[in-house]
Amino acid sequence: xxxxxxxxAALQTSxxxxxxxxxLTKAEAAGVxxxxxxxxxxxxxxxxxxxxxxxxxxxxxxNGMPPDARLIVRSSANVEDxxxxxxxxxxxxxxxxxxxxxxxxxxxxxxVWASLxxxxxxxxxxxxxxxxxxxxxxILIQELLSPQLSFVLHTVSPVDxxxxxxxxxxASGLGETLASGTRGTAWRLAADKFDGSVKTCSFxxxxxxxxxxxxxxxDGNVKRHTVDYSKMELSTNSIFRxxxxxxxxxxxxxxxxxxxxxxxxxGCVVGxxxxxxxxxxxxx
Numbered sequence: 556x557x558x559x560x561x562x563x564a565a566l567q568t569s570x571x572x573x574x575x576x577x578x579l580t581k582a583e584a585a586g587v588x589x590x591x592x593x594x595x596x597x598x599x600x601x602x603x604x605x606x607x608x609x610x611x612x613x614x615x616x617x618n619g620m621p622p623d624a625r626l627i628v629r630s631s632a633n634v635e636d637x638x639x640x641x642x643x644x645x646x647x648x649x650x651x652x653x654x655x656x657x658x659x660x661x662x663x664x665x666x667v668w669a670s671l672x673x674x675x676x677x678x679x680x681x682x683x684x685x686x687x688x689x690x691x692x693x694i695l696i697q698e699l700l701s702p703q704l705s706f707v708l709h710t711v712s713p714v715d716x717x718x719x720x721x722x723x724x725x726a727s728g729l730g731e732t733l734a735s736g737t738r739g740t741a742w743r744l745a746a747d748k749f750d751g752s753v754k755t756c757s758f759x760x761x762x763x764x765x766x767x768x769x770x771x772x773x774d775g776n777v778k779r780h781t782v783d784y785s786k787m788e789l790s791t792n793s794i795f796r797x798x799x800x801x802x803x804x805x806x807x808x809x810x811x812x813x814x815x816x817x818x819x820x821x822g823c824v825v826g827x828x829x830x831x832x833x834x835x836x837x838x839x
Contacts, residue, residue, distance in 0.1 A: 557608070557616075557694040559633060562668045565606040575602050582677055582687050592674060599672035604665050613661050616696060620654035625767060628652055628663040629695040629833070630670060634685055645679060646670045646692070650699055650729060650777055651767050668692050700830060701767050702823030704789065704799075705730035709837050710807040711817040712745065716839060718817075721746050721807040722756075723800065725789065727782060728764030730821055730832075742789050744796065746804035753800030755793075759784040802829055810834050 566572040578599045585592040620626065630646035647670035649663040670676065671692050680687060704725055712720040724741040726732040733741060743756035761784055765777045788795050806829060810818045817837040823830050 556631075556696065557664060559691045559693045561608065561694075562603065562606065562692055565608060565665075566603075568609075569606055571602050571606070575599070576688075578602065579687050582672070583681075587678070592677065596672055596674045596677060600669045603672060604662075604669040606665050606668065607661050608664055610657070610661075613657050613664075617654045617657055617660055620696075620698065622655045624654040625650075625699040626652045626654055626660070627697050627699045628660070628667055629697060630667045631693045631695050632671065632690065633693070634680060634683075634690045645676050648731075650731065652699075664694055667694055695833075697832060699767060700823055700825050700832075702729065702825045702830075703727070704824040705733060706803065706820075706822055706824070707733055708803055708807050708820040708822065709817070710811045710820070711837060711839065713837075714745075719747055719749060721748060721804045723803050725799075726759060726761060726764065727784065727787060728766045728780070729777060730823060731765045731777060732761060732763075742796075744800040744803070746800035748804045748808040751801050751804070753797045753804075755796060758790050759787075799824070806831065 563572070566575050578595055581595045582592070582599060585595045627648060627650045629648040632646050635645060647667055649666055652660055652663045654660070671690050676690075677687060680690060704727060706723050706725045707730070709722045711718050712722045714722065723744045723746070724733055725744065726741050740757050740760050742759040745754045745756055746752070761782075763779045764782050766780050767777055784790060789799070806822075807818065807820065810820060810831070814834065814836075817839060818834045819837040820831060821833040823832065
């Protein structure tokens with residue numbers, strides 16, 4: 556993990572801290588309609604994206620991973636999952652980064668930092684009455700999986716707040732399909748934590764999935780692959796759908812009990828295994 560404060564330390568080291576703070580002050584009041592905010596966001600993004608971690612720290616992190624490992628550089632901001640502001644999908648995560656590519660890894664970290672200052676992120680914080688200077692970004696470094704399915708799971712139904720029901724949105728391939736605003740509908744399952752019943756609320760109709768080309772270059776990009784979701788097992792096999800829904804209900808109940816409150820969970824399915832990559836309090 557790269558902790559909170561690392562971005563600010565990099566700005567201090569590079570000498571860009573004064574400029575950064577001036578732009579942050581402008582971002583608080585910059586007008587939307589006249590394009591002023593867009594210009595400030597662009598400058599902020601460029602300043603932050605040009606920062607670099609100390610080379611020794613990057614090498615230590617990368618040396619802790621298998622040399623051929625592909626990583627995902629995940630955003631973890633202090634201004635998400637708050638009352639009145641979910642922030643889910645608001646900040647960027649960079650998949651398909653090579654552990655042995657020190658320069659590429661360092662650029663990916665800076666790109667995640669810079670995602671704090673998109674127009675959408677700044678306006679979201681304004682709406683939630685959160686000062687721009689209070690926003691900070693830590694980063695999680697995880698080995699990238701190549702899943703058949705990815706999901707977002709709420710352990711309390713967000714539709715009617717039924718505490719017995721978990722709600723899952725599922726897509727083929729990487730979770731970025733769900734997080735990136737891809738056009739279309741995910742598979743949506745509602746599963747009872749206690750009696751094992753599973754309801755299919757919608758079938759997926761995305762036209763593509765996002766995958767990692769494992770034989771290709773690890774350059775921070777993913778492939779968009781055209782698929783027919785109607786022919787996938789989750790659409791055609793009701794037994795498979797029910798079994799997965801029951802697994803997710805069990806996992807959701809366990810995490811809720813273990814962590815002490817309803818959870819917003821991200822995970823994936825690789826073969827016959829379910830992996831949890833993130834769990835955080837579910838805003839209610």
